[in-house]
Amino acid sequence: MEVLFESLLLIRWQHIVMWIIGGVLIYLAIKKDMEPTLLLPIGFGAILVNIPMSGAVTQQIGEKFEEGALSVLFDAGISNELFPLILFIGIGAMIDFGPLLANPKLMIFGAAAQFGIFFTLCTASMFFDINDAASIAIIGAADGPTSIVVAQKLGSKYLGAIMVAAYSYMALVPIIQPPVIKLLTTKKERLIRMPYEQKEVSRLTKILFPIVITIIAGVFAPASASLVGFLMFGNLIRECGVLNSLSETAQKVLANLVTIFLGITIASRMQASEFLHPDTLLILALGLVAFIFDTAGGVIFAKILNLFLKKKINPMIGAAGISAFPMSGRIVHKMGREEDPDNFLLMHSIGVNVSGQIASVIAGGLILNFFM
């Protein structure tokens, strides 16, 4: 009879707090539709791994180690960065670089909007060692797979908290960005119209683009070669025109399958003993700083460019340079229409948003180059 209650007697308040956190993540996923594909598995996993003596994670019983399925999955798919990289094939297959190729200059805003990453790196270094600070800063990439790869390669012990922060803030982009954009722009600036000229992009350009980007990013930031390479491989499958069934599989089946494993496996790093620290709250706060300064970096850069341009840019599109696609691009478009219902910024903001995907991966590669 005692065996039945053995686990029950081991329940501590920390386990209950983690069940509540798991429950909150599931609630946010289902009720608020916040990144449900990841927050739901992470939430459920957080409950699963915080059951005392849970067989889902590796346990030491006496002198023997009993392997848990989630720990095995972690070693097989996350500690070697396999899951996030495979997910990148799916993401690459989903992205249409057309709006960006039609106006390549927009890519500069994707670069400017990575400012939050480097600002947060300096801020986090006041509290954490430099490798952990860099891993926390990359939350600002607004890009889950890049965050996992960087945190894992730099050996951060805060992977669970970093992932929860990265995916939660991505879901909160519609709440975080508008006040920052409004604070940094005047009504006159938000009313600036940017006419869109429809430009045809040839199939050859769309095919060459992922190959050339992989070479350039790989040469200048070799650590980003796998990240950029997998993203661009997915895009090449999409654009080549002869692998439609592979492209569809990558976009749907492959991406969904990896997402299921990724979310629940990340939760193996959310055991109470590792997660319930004041550090976790600080990481959540620093993640918010990264998102705010990314947004500010993009907007301020656009305002600086406007000082030199005859044809002014609506500085709001700079905010779309973060990697949260397509939310960020849509938010900027929506804010433009709130000021002027006839202002149509969508194609510009989506172009900038797509460039944010490339820039965030390169920023991750640069961070790895600095600290690996």
Add this chain to the structure above:
Amino acid sequence: MNFNPSAFISNLRYMGLGMLGIMIVIGIIIIVTVLLTKIGKK
């Protein structure tokens, strides 16, 4: 966890290097993309 405010200043160089690095790489990508678009039109 220690609070070390001077680390902010000493790591500012990474901010400079990072932003410079990303601007250079993206700048090269922009130039190559413009060239690719021209090749594609031909």
